[in-house]
Amino acid sequence: MASPSLIVSLVLLSLLSLSTALPSHNILNAAEILSDSGYVSMALTLEVVSQSLAPKSPSLTIFAPPDSTFKRMGQPSLSLLQFHFAPLALPLQTLKSLPAGTKIPTLLSGHSLVVTAPSSDSTISLNNVKITTGSPIYDDGFLIILGVENFFDPNYQAPAPIRVPLPDPVCGSSSSANDTSTIGFPGASWFEGARGVLRSNGYAVMASFLDLQLVGFKNPSMLTVFAPLDQAMENPLQDPSIFLQHVVPCRLSWYDLVNFSEGTLLPTYMEGFTIRISRSGDVLLLNGVPVYHANMYYSDSFVVHGLRESLVVPAETQEEAADKSSQEGAGSEANNESFLMDDDNEF
Structure with missing residues (x-):
């Protein structure tokens, strides 16, 4: 036996x-x-x-x-x-x-x-x-x-935590998030601790971005970086904007992320690009991508979370945009037809 x-x-x-x-x-x-x-x-x-x-x-x-x-x-x-x-x-x-x-x-x-x-x-x-x-x-x-000292109890009921809500919107105004004028990057020392942690965990591309300081942020006081694995970053230097869509203009720890409600949108430094919070069971997803190395690096003003993949616009958002575009196109055609009919009546 x-x-x-x-x-x-x-x-x-x-x-x-x-x-x-x-x-x-x-x-x-x-x-x-x-x-x-x-x-x-x-x-x-x-x-x-x-x-x-x-x-x-x-x-x-x-x-x-x-x-x-x-x-x-x-x-x-x-x-x-x-x-x-x-x-x-x-x-x-x-x-x-x-x-x-x-x-x-x-x-x-x-x-x-x-x-x-x-x-x-x-x-x-x-x-x-x-x-x-x-x-x-x-x-x-x-x-x-x-x-661990024992097996965990799957039926354990934790007391409800005391939660201090984040301000709304969670990361300040969208205008400040989209302002990427190069008037004073935080400086190399700001990311000194994070770079070594990123490289040692398979995120050398994002570490290089912090090293090169490809684009500045206007007077940042807090940042959160969602770092994709190196193999998920294809030709990043040909499109530096990919880095901007992985940076959020506020400090969000793992505790903050898991306590956001379903559908919460986080602004990024990429104009028009937001990160949507969702879940599959208890697994946290950002635009459908799971976080798998939480709080990889953290300080009082800067947090890095590791991702398996690069963040892209969620498929459902793309479909909604296509539907909206189609509806707008149909509406435009209807308006044109109405305009032509009005013109015919005038003549």
Whole structure:
């Protein structure tokens, strides 16, 4: 009879084969380190799933309970396993930046983890389960594994957070967002910390944009950058405006983003281009693109979030624009016909 750990591994294989694009050697390296660190059950799990990974998600954070919990609980259900996998890169530094009440999406549809310890507390907890490792068990920038003291409870009900609403509009006037006159770029020091973080996580193109300072912003006091992965940026130097549509003229942390209502529009420095907030289950989407590295870099005035793809006008918006254009065209033709008929009557 197969051991409980092997059964868990086989169940988890079916889960991750549909959800991750992480290279198998990353998984094998992580499994070896997990085993050496005393997390044998999770190590066996990862060794099995590494053989059959499909290209779906480029980053993952795994919250690994200890072997004693696996033995006590027996075979975890598929849904319980899904609850321990977040489709985001969440280093400890990022988790420490999240205030209590912040939601973190998981692979269990419709279920999020909730930060339950304040960022000022030295102990980080999710759903009232403590993260037990003072540093990641494994972290290569895309796959991060953190130890937790127990399995999470999917039925945990977090108290409603005290939310101070952002002003409306959330990022000031659209006129200030669209003003890109080059009269004083914030300067190299403004982005000094962010550039190294971007390059080390696969965002060298956006880091180069900050280095080159291709276009200035008028007296910025706060900025948020949504950075696409390098492979998602095609010929960026031929169209520098692509950078402007990824920069928002205010500071928006992950906590701010997940608390925006469905359909919220964020202005950008690209005139006429807005970013629409939506969700697929609990996964936050920006113009249909998921954020998968939240709070990659943050300071009092500047935040960077990592994206899988470049931001474009959402398909539904394009369709609506086409419909509107068609309706306007039909209306124009009708007006022309009416005008011609009036002219005929005059003669």
